[in-house]
Amino acid sequence: NSIQEAMDMIYKGFDVADEYRNPVIIAADGMLGQMMEPVVVPPARAAAEEKDIPLIKPYALTGHKCKRERNAINSVWLKQELLEDYINEYWPKYEKAEKELPEYVTKNLEDAEVVFVAYGSTSRVVLEAMEILARDGIKAGLIRPKTLWPFPKEAFKEIGASTAHVISVELSKGQMMNDVKLAIEGRYPVSLISRVGGMLLDPVEVADRTKTILEVM
Known part of the structure; x- marks a missing residue:
C-alpha cells in the first residue's frame, strides 16, 4: 500500500525465498512503479562466510571438499513410488508456508455492510471510496492481502454479522475473486469491480459501482 511497505516486502521476499528454497513473486503494479515516496532502507547484513555455508545451508552446492557427503539437486524421479515419497x-x-506466511491488514470490519478485498495501489483507491460511501450512510470495510499466496483466509473470519456483500476490487478479470470465494466458503455473495489493460479505477467509480451492486441485491 506504500513504497516503504513494498520495499519491506521485497527485502522479506529474499529471506522467504532463501528459507523455503522457493521462488517469490512481488506483485507490484504500474501505479506503484510511478510513485515517489520517502523510504528507509534496512541496514545491510553481512554475507555468510564460505566456511559457514555448509552449516547454515547444508543443501548448498559448495563442493564437498571431502568433508561431507556430496550434494545433488534433483527433481526428476523416474519411478512413481520414489516421486510419491519425494512429494510426501x-x-x-x-x-x-500456509501457516506462517499469510499477511493482511483489515479496516472497519466490525459493522461493515459491505467488505472490499483489494491490494496494492487499488487498496488506496478503495480507502477513498469507503469515505465517499460513509458520507452516503454506507458502512464499508476492507481486507487488504499483503500476500496473495498463501492467501490470508483467516482474515475473512473477522467479517462481522452485519456484512451483506463482499466485493473483490482488482486490476484483473477476477483472478483474486476466485480466492475470495474460497475463503468466504459461501457465507456471503461475492462480486467483482475491476478494470484491466492499464486502466485505473478511481474512488468515485468504485463507490458508484458498489451502490449499484447493493441496490440489486
Whole structure:
C-alpha cells in the first residue's frame, strides 16, 4: 500500500525465498512503479562466510571438499513410488508456508455492510471510496492481502454479522475473486469491480459501482 511497505516486502521476499528454497513473486503494479515516496532502507547484513555455508545451508552446492557427503539437486524421479515419497516428504513445507506466511491488514470490519478485498495501489483507491460511501450512510470495510499466496483466509473470519456483500476490487478479470470465494466458503455473495489493460479505477467509480451492486441485491 506504500513504497516503504513494498520495499519491506521485497527485502522479506529474499529471506522467504532463501528459507523455503522457493521462488517469490512481488506483485507490484504500474501505479506503484510511478510513485515517489520517502523510504528507509534496512541496514545491510553481512554475507555468510564460505566456511559457514555448509552449516547454515547444508543443501548448498559448495563442493564437498571431502568433508561431507556430496550434494545433488534433483527433481526428476523416474519411478512413481520414489516421486510419491519425494512429494510426501516436502508437503510439510507447504503446510508450514500456509501457516506462517499469510499477511493482511483489515479496516472497519466490525459493522461493515459491505467488505472490499483489494491490494496494492487499488487498496488506496478503495480507502477513498469507503469515505465517499460513509458520507452516503454506507458502512464499508476492507481486507487488504499483503500476500496473495498463501492467501490470508483467516482474515475473512473477522467479517462481522452485519456484512451483506463482499466485493473483490482488482486490476484483473477476477483472478483474486476466485480466492475470495474460497475463503468466504459461501457465507456471503461475492462480486467483482475491476478494470484491466492499464486502466485505473478511481474512488468515485468504485463507490458508484458498489451502490449499484447493493441496490440489486
